[in-house]
Amino acid sequence: MSQKNDSSFMDQIQKKANVKPDELFKLANSVSNTNLKDEAAVRQLISQVAKLANKPVSKEKEDQIVEAITNNKMPSDFASLAKMFNKK
Numbered sequence: 001m002s003q004k005n006d007s008s009f010m011d012q013i014q015k016k017a018n019v020k021p022d023e024l025f026k027l028a029n030s031v032s033n034t035n036l037k038d039e040a041a042v043r044q045l046i047s048q049v050a051k052l053a054n055k056p057v058s059k060e061k062e063d064q065i066v067e068a069i070t071n072n073k074m075p076s077d078f079a080s081l082a083k084m085f086n087k088k
Contacts (some may be wrong), residue, residue: 023052044065 013019027048034041048063050057057065068074 017053019052027052036069039066039070042069 014021021065030048031045034045036042043066044060046057059076
């Protein structure tokens with residue numbers, strides 16, 4: 001990806017999610033250093049993402065996400081992932 005495309009992508013994220021690129025990079029860094037088999041670490045990560053996105057995550061949704069991540073049951077495509085997050 002070219003630097004222009006990278007910048008455009010980051011601009012789109014900042015506009016849509018109101019998230020600064022440096023915050024996104026910090027989050028990506030923390031994800032790469034997180035043990036995704038550790039329930040407490042995954043819950044902390046979910047909390048960070050929710051705070052960054054300024055979106056509440058219900059206890060039920062958090063439990064579903066934790067279970068999916070720690071048991072390696074995350075969907076492999078964005079459509080399935082979006083469907084998982086949009087379940088009420």
